[in-house]
Amino acid sequence: MQREQILSVSGLKVHFPVRSSGLSGSKQVAKAVNGVSFEVLKGETLGLVGESGCGKTTLGRAIVRLVQPSKGSRIVFCGREIAELGNKEFRPLRKEMQMIFQDPFGSLNPRLTVGQMLGEVLKVHGITKGTKATSQKIDELLDRVGLNSEYASRYPHEFSGGQRQRVGIARALAVNPSFIICDEPVSALDVSIQSQIINLLKDLQRDLGLTYLFIAHDLSVVEYISDRVAVMYLGRIVEIADAGTLYANPKHPYTQALLSAIPMPELDRKHERIVLKGDLPGPLSIPEGCSFHPRCPVAMDECRRREPELLPLNDDSSHRVSCLLYQ
Known part of the structure; x- marks a missing residue:
C-alpha cells in the first residue's frame, strides 16, 4: 500500500x-x-x-x-x-513542523536554563498547564533524548556538543x-x-x-x-x-x-x-x-x-x- x-x-x-556595490546601484x-x-x-x-x-x-x-x-x-x-x-x-x-539546527550552541539561548527553554516552548504553544505538569513534561522530554532530569537546571555552556544537540532535539519534540x-x-x-x-x-x-x-x-x-x-x-x-x-x-x-x-x-x-x-x-x-x-x-x-x-x-x-x- x-x-x-x-x-x-x-x-x-x-x-x-x-x-550592486558599484556606482550604478543596480539590483x-x-x-x-x-x-x-x-x-x-x-x-x-x-x-x-x-x-x-x-x-x-x-x-x-x-x-x-x-x-x-x-x-x-x-x-x-x-x-x-x-x-x-x-x-x-x-x-x-x-x-x-519543527527544525533541528546545525549549531547546537548557537541555537540555544545562553541566558536560559534548559528547563526554562523547554518550559517557554510548552507555555507558548499551550502544551501543559501549571508548574507541576510542565516540570513533569520537561523531565519526560529530557529522558526521551537520553539526558538526566537534573540537567534541567543547567545552562547551555555547561553541556558538551552532543548533549546540547540532545537538548535541541528535546525542544523540537516538545510540541509533539x-x-x-x-x-x-x-x-x-x-x-x-x-x-x-x-x-x-x-x-x-x-x-x-x-x-x-x-x-x-x-x-x-x-x-x-x-x-x-x-x-x-x-x-x-x-x-x-x-x-x-x-x-x-x-x-x-x-x-x-x-x-x-x-x-x-x-x-x-x-x-x-x-x-x-x-x-x-x-x-x-x-x-x-x-x-x-x-x-x-x-x-x-x-x-x-x-x-x-x-x-x-x-x-x-x-x-x-x-x-x-x-x-
Whole structure:
C-alpha cells in the first residue's frame, strides 16, 4: 500500500534581491532555491545532499517559513497550502513542523536554563498547564533524548556538543510534531558522538512515527538514515531515488561525482574518483541551460541551451533525474 504524502513542494523558489556595490546601484537576484519540486512520504526519512552553498538549508528554512518563499512557490503540508499563509494563520502549524539546527550552541539561548527553554516552548504553544505538569513534561522530554532530569537546571555552556544537540532535539519534540527538518544535525559533532545522535533520531522516528527531511553533506550518514535521497545542485534537485538505488546506480553526473568521493573502508574495493573542474557558481551567476554543464564531464552542446526537467527514469517513477542524457 502506498504511503500518503505529508509534504509536497512544487516550484519552490527563494530569491533574494541584492544591490550592486558599484556606482550604478543596480539590483541583482540571488537564486538560492530555484524551482525545487519533491514530496516527502509520511513516516520516511528523505535525505537531502549537495555541496555547501547549493541551497539545502535555505530550502529547509523556507518550508518551515523561517525564510519567506518567493511568489509562485507551492508548499502543501498535510493537504494544506502553506506557502503564502500569514504568520497568524501559520502559527498553529508550527507545532506540526519543527527544525533541528546545525549549531547546537548557537541555537540555544545562553541566558536560559534548559528547563526554562523547554518550559517557554510548552507555555507558548499551550502544551501543559501549571508548574507541576510542565516540570513533569520537561523531565519526560529530557529522558526521551537520553539526558538526566537534573540537567534541567543547567545552562547551555555547561553541556558538551552532543548533549546540547540532545537538548535541541528535546525542544523540537516538545510540541509533539509530526515532521522535523534536521539541518546538518551531526556535522558539528565529533565522529564518536555522531552515531549516537543518528541512532537517537532513528529510535524517535520508530517510537513516535516521525517524518524527517534530513539535510547533510556527509553521504555515509545520509545513506544510513535515509529511505530516499535527493541530490541538490545550485538551487535545484538533479536526482531523487530510493537510497539503495541511488547509491548503487547513480545516473546524474553530479551524483556520480559526489558518490565517488566517499572513502571506501575495504582495501580491496576501489573506485575511480571523479574530480569536477571549476568551482560551484554562486546564486548570482547561475549558468544558462543546465546549471551543471560548466563542470560536467559529459556535457553536450544542447546542455548549454536547454534546462533539463526532473523526470522519471524510464518506467521507474521513483527514480527521477534532471539530465538531458535521459530525456
